[in-house]
Amino acid sequence: MLGGLRSIIARDVRLSMRRRGEVLNYLVFFVIVVTLFPLGVGPEPALLRTMAPGIVWVAALLAAMLSLQRLFAADYADGTLEQMLISAHPVGLIVIGKMVAHWLLSGLPLTLLAPVLGLQFDLPQKALAVLTLSLAIGTPVLSLIGGVGAALTLGVRGGGVLLALLVLPLYVPVLIFGTGSVGAALSGMGAGAQLSLLGAFLAISCVVAPWATSAALRVACD
Amino acid sequence: MTTESYPLGAQAGSHGNWLMKYAAPQAFFPLAGKMIPWFGTLAALLGAAGLYVGFFVAPTDFQQGEVYRIIFIHVAASWMSMFIYVVMAGWAALGLVLNTRLSGMMASALAPTGAMFTFVALWSGALWGKPTWGTWWVWDARLTSELILLFLYFGFIALTTAIDDPRRADRAGALLAIVGVINIPIIYFSVQWWNTLHQGASVSLTKSPSMATTMLTGMLLMALAAWMYSIAVALWRVRSIILERERDAAWVRELRGQE
Numbered sequence: 009m010l011g012g013l014r015s016i017i018a019r020d021v022r023l024s025m026r027r028r029g030e031v032l033n034y035l036v037f038f039v040i041v042v043t044l045f046p047l048g049v050g051p052e053p054a055l056l057r058t059m060a061p062g063i064v065w066v067a068a069l070l071a072a073m074l075s076l077q078r079l080f081a082a083d084y085a086d087g088t089l090e091q092m093l094i095s096a097h098p099v100g101l102i103v104i105g106k107m108v109a110h111w112l113l114s115g116l117p118l119t120l121l122a123p124v125l126g127l128q129f130d131l132p133q134k135a136l137a138v139l140t141l142s143l144a145i146g147t148p149v150l151s152l153i154g155g156v157g158a159a160l161t162l163g164v165r166g167g168g169v170l171l172a173l174l175v176l177p178l179y180v181p182v183l184i185f186g187t188g189s190v191g192a193a194l195s196g197m198g199a200g201a202q203l204s205l206l207g208a209f210l211a212i213s214c215v216v217a218p219w220a221t222s223a224a225l226r227v228a229c230d
Numbered sequence: 231m232t233t234e235s236y237p238l239g240a241q242a243g244s245h246g247n248w249l250m251k252y253a254a255p256q257a258f259f260p261l262a263g264k265m266i267p268w269f270g271t272l273a274a275l276l277g278a279a280g281l282y283v284g285f286f287v288a289p290t291d292f293q294q295g296e297v298y299r300i301i302f303i304h305v306a307a308s309w310m311s312m313f314i315y316v317v318m319a320g321w322a323a324l325g326l327v328l329n330t331r332l333s334g335m336m337a338s339a340l341a342p343t344g345a346m347f348t349f350v351a352l353w354s355g356a357l358w359g360k361p362t363w364g365t366w367w368v369w370d371a372r373l374t375s376e377l378i379l380l381f382l383y384f385g386f387i388a389l390t391t392a393i394d395d396p397r398r399a400d401r402a403g404a405l406l407a408i409v410g411v412i413n414i415p416i417i418y419f420s421v422q423w424w425n426t427l428h429q430g431a432s433v434s435l436t437k438s439p440s441m442a443t444t445m446l447t448g449m450l451l452m453a454l455a456a457w458m459y460s461i462a463v464a465l466w467r468v469r470s471i472i473l474e475r476e477r478d479a480a481w482v483r484e485l486r487g488q489e
Contacts, residue, residue: 153409156405156406156409160389160402160405160406161389161392164389164392164393165392166392170388170389170392173381173384173385173388174385174388174389174406176381177378177381177382177385177417178409178410178413178417180378180417180420180421181413181416181417181420184420184421184423184424185420188423188424205420209416212412212416216409216412220405220408220409223326223401223405224402224405227398227401227402227405228398228402230397230398230401
């Protein structure tokens with residue numbers, strides 16, 4: 009069973025690495041969005057420092073949003089997804105594998121890049137660490153909940169905008185706890201509470217999202 | 231993938247389960263038609279009574295003056311906005327579990343009414359906020375989560391209208407409604423917490439120490455009126471949905487032949 013999971017992850021990662029440009033595009037998008045904010049609100053360091061967690065997190069949500077569209081789309085288009093659904097492996101496992109691969113290629117690089125962007129906003133070292141940690145816990149949630157949206161909008165007209173409409177409201181708790189943890193670290197309070205809540209949300213998503221995504225994929229391939 | 235089973239209602243008649251009998255759109259259509267006038271009349275009567283109590287009987291609030299009378303619409307609308315989403319998710323879950331066609335139709339019939347009440351709650355809240363708080367909008371926990379609720383309704387409506395196949399639209403919408411209803415309490419509490427973190431002196435809804443009983447009566451009457459109205463309108467809408475989806479069925483053609 010775990011072998012199946014591993015091969016799904018390896019397959020998805022390999023397929024994406026064959027088109028490295030695509031993976032890189034989301035990262036560049038993330039950096040550009042973050043860069044636009046100082047140009048929009050002005051260069052005062054104090055203002056930017058308080059805004060930094062929110063900016064980085066919103067940009068992360070948008071970047072995840074864009075990359076989610078390719079989570080199932082290619083496999084759905086060429087019929088691979090249908091074969092996966094009728095294979096002997098449990099659908100939930102396949103879904104988890106694809107979500108892990110998605111996170112490895114979108115959430116993880118984004119998390120690794122975030123401290124550099126945080127430096128641009130003059131975040132102190134402690135806050136940088138918390139920002140990175142919050143992204144490390146929070147971005148898997150984006151892949152998990154986003155997977156539900158991606159499965160629901162498979163092959164639907166105007167799927168891209170629809171996906172954003174469905175998923176962004178559900179991302180609200182991640183955004184709040186993610187930015188809240190950095191804010192708490194900046195103001196000298198411990199970030200532990202917010203990070204724990206973020207972890208709790210991750211745990212709930214791990215239970216609900218694979219189930220909902222499998223059901224949605226079955227509906228889409230019916 | 232799954233065998234497209236006939237709705238349970240179609241065979242359940244012989245089992246003698248009267249509830250399942252009405253799960254068939256064909257059986258529910260005339261029943262809904264008979265119920266609409268009752269609920270509609272109740273809504274009109276309760277609404278008239280509630281408005282009368284609210285605008286003529288209830289005393290003027292000594293702090294807020296006449297402005298407070300907006301709550302007679304506002305409170306009823308915000309209660310219904312949340313309640314309808316839960317009912318919608320309940321129908322959605324029922325539809326997924328029992329594979330009844332009517333459940334999905336009920337969920338889609340409820341969504342526009344829920345979105346309407348959410349919008350009314352936000353709008354009337356803004357109208358009340360301007361004279362009372364001096365601003366149309368504050369990022370208060372309640373306001374923000376109500377706004378997100380509106381987005382959830384929009385998402386549900388957008389998803390179900392974007393999918394052409396009605397059965398697929400129903401099931402996809404059902405899944406979304408269930409995921410949404412799990413998320414609503416989390417969103418509510420996270421927003422509440424975010425609000426206390428960010429806002430020093432938070433504006434809270436003024437809690438009047440003891441509400442005059444006439445005010446409470448007016449509010450309850452209006453809430454009941456909104457409830458009855460929602461049922462009547464949802465039934466009305468579900469009748470249209472049934473007709474639209476079953477337009478090729480023999481019984482609908484017969485119905486058309488009669489008229």
